[in-house]
Amino acid sequence: MKIYDIPGFPNPLRIRIVLAEKQLASQVEFVKVDLPAAEHKQAAFLKINPTGTVPVLELDDGTRIAECTAITEYLDNLDGDPILTGKTARDKGVIHMMQKRAESELIDPVGIYFHHATAGLGDALREYKHPQWTARAEWGKLQGEKAVAGMRYFDSVLEAQPYVAGDAFSMADITVWAGLLFAHFARIDVPDDCNALRAWKERVDGRASVVNPA
Incomplete structure (x- = not known):
């Protein structure tokens, strides 16, 4: 899996905390997106996420999931034991x-x-x-x-x-x-x-x- 983000920024940090909670960090490659340089607003990144925001999760099959709630849902349920999004x-x-x-x-x-x-x-x-x-x-x-x-x-x-x-x-x-x-x-x-x-x-x-x- 890949995650497009920038370290230390609020929304990317949300997913990095999720990864730590789920002990999944070792399974992820991080790709830095330079927000201060407006890289997320350029054509190359907009092909990855048309809304021009980070983070974005890219699965091994090429599927891309944007939005923190959606990414958290995927990561939390990956092992069948959700601890952050609810069991009941x-x-x-x-x-x-x-x-x-x-x-x-x-x-x-x-x-x-x-x-x-x-x-x-x-x-x-x-x-x-x-x-x-x-x-x-x-x-x-x-x-x-x-x-x-x-x-x-x-x-x-x-x-x-x-x-x-x-x-x-x-x-x-x-x-x-x-x-x-x-x-x-x-x-x-x-x-x-x-x-x-x-x-x-x-x-x-x-x-x-x-x-x-x-």
């Missing part, structure tokens, strides 16, 4: 619901804020942004506020249970953790009163797959 119908439903919320209410708004309300990754990517830069910047700032609201939402969830989707660590936890990492990089602070979220992050920070991702 109920668990699958709850995990996928919280995974969607982790994306729509936290990591995606942080990404929009970073790319449109700040300098983002630099000049090489500027031409791929919306031409109405000023309007986009204001929208980006609103998304930053949405991300903070998302932090407060997950804080309330974690006041009642140990993990984002219930009693067990799941892909939803990975996404929230990556969202907070991205927020820190984008200089969006976790509210001081989000004690449950802060305590949860401290626990996840110490998890072996997070300390040493693939």
Whole structure:
């Protein structure tokens, strides 16, 4: 298998944590994509993934799977023993619901804020942004506020249970953790009163797959 990504970036890191959780890193060849140079927006990469995003998983038969949730589903179920996406119908439903919320209410708004309300990754990517830069910047700032609201939402969830989707660590936890990492990089602070979220992050920070991702 191959994974097209760039080390240390939030979404690629999500999959590298999955690989560590599933002990699959030795089965993967990593192909670096230079995001700051806009390599993911060029014709060669767009043939690999038309949406121009990383990570992308390429199987030995040439099949390519993009989007973190889809890649996680594949990797987690490869051995018939899913530990991150749910074993029962109920668990699958709850995990996928919280995974969607982790994306729509936290990591995606942080990404929009970073790319449109700040300098983002630099000049090489500027031409791929919306031409109405000023309007986009204001929208980006609103998304930053949405991300903070998302932090407060997950804080309330974690006041009642140990993990984002219930009693067990799941892909939803990975996404929230990556969202907070991205927020820190984008200089969006976790509210001081989000004690449950802060305590949860401290626990996840110490998890072996997070300390040493693939």
